[in-house]
Amino acid sequence: MRPRQRAERPESELPSIGAVLAGWRLVRRLPGGAAERADFVAVCEAGAPGPAAASRHWQGFGAAAPEPLVHRRLAVAVGAAADGLVRECEARERLVGDFVERPEELLDDGGVRLALFEVRPVRGYAAIVADGGSLPAGACVTLLVPVAETVALAHGRGLAHGDLGLGVCGVDGRGRPHVDGWSTAVELEAVSAMRADLARAADLRGLGRVADALLAQSSEPPAPQLAAIVAALLEGTAPRDAPGRLIDALFAWCPAEPVPGAVLGALAGEQATAGADGGTGAAAVARRAEAPERGLGLLDDEPDDESEADRPGPRRGAAERRRERALEWRLRATALAGGV
Structure with missing residues (x-):
């Protein structure tokens, strides 16, 4: 593949379709x-082919297959929005x-900031509410608990979302909720006590609006x-x-249930390309209902229970514990779907 010639463009202007940034073609x-920030679907550019292998001994033993394309969602920002994208990625990494x-990576290409995410079709809560259809009570629990947990997690780690509402909440093709829009995050320790209190209060009111609408x-x-x-x-x-x-009141009201396919719409058929790490929203939320006394830090870098700290041998890392939980969620999701 021949290298593409990069056209000159103003630094404050977003690149156009077909541009190649840090090896990713939009x-x-x-x-x-917005004017200085947009999301693109991008494909990884293949490098120049290397020299052929000297030995042809294994030729013909296997069918040659083209290298699959690697797609990602690329958040692209220029100008003042570039600094905002950096802060957003820092906030996302901090929350875990x-x-x-x-983000998988945060890159820079000639002053253009790029953040790589998996391609994940999402249906926003605002669209769900705008449809005006009835939601099962258990689906409301599945949609609301992640938002409440994320707010508590952010406040506990010194962050406020800054713009919480229906517009930044969504659910992917697997019925797993997500909270986005972290470019407006407020560092609570970097502002005065009054501004920090106002930021927390704004998040709580936003949480109330989301809950009230659903x-x-x-x-x-x-x-x-x-x-109440x-x-x-x-x-x-x-x-x-x-x-x-x-969260406690939601679980006391109704157990979590999968989000209906009618609510997900076309996303339910696209879950194979959604890029989710496994498990449905209901299965992930059900984990909270089983152990409410352990609080909201289920993904903190701390032992999962008291026996973890006393376990012989090296302590498991947070990534290993997350993988184990993801496997557990997949098993629970299969059970919910009637697969076992």
Whole structure:
């Protein structure tokens, strides 16, 4: 493949379709974005072919297959938005939450900042609410618990989202919720105590709006305790531990259920390309219901239980524990789907 000639463009202008940045060719721009920030579907450019092997002994023993294309979602930012993309990636890495997507790489190409993510078709909560259809109560639990957990996790690690609402929450083809929009994250220790309190309060009100909108479409009315917590969130009178209380109230109201395929729409057929790390949203949320007393730090870099610290031999790393949990979620998801 011949190297492409890079056309000159202003530094404050986003690259166009067909441009090659850090070895990734932009093939399609995704909806949304702004003047200095946009998401693209990109394909990895193949390098120049190397010299043929000297030995032809094994030729013909296997069928030659073309190298599969590697697709990724590429967040591209220029100008002032480039610094915002860096801060967003730092916030995502800092959270390490189940429902916050982490970038695979953060690259720079001539002043253009690039963040690589897996291609993950998502249906936003705003679209789900706009449809106006009825949601099973268990699906509401599956959609809301990850948002509440992410807020609690962020506040516990010194971050506030800054713009929490239906527009930054979505669910992928496997029914697994995600919270995006971390370019507006506020570093709580870097601002005054008053601004930090205001940022936390804004997140709690945003959580209340998300909960109120989804519960309004529930097939069952929320329990009085749940309704009272949502009302306190909306009014700005909820305590700091309101996300944890909301999670407890949701689990007491109804067990988590998979998000219906009718809600996911076309995404349900695209889950093979969604890039999720395994497990459905209901299976992941069910993990919280089984051990509510352990709090919200299920993915903290701490032992999963008291016996972990006393276990002989080297301690398992966080990545190993995440892999074990992902396997457990896949098994639970199969059971929920009637596969076992």
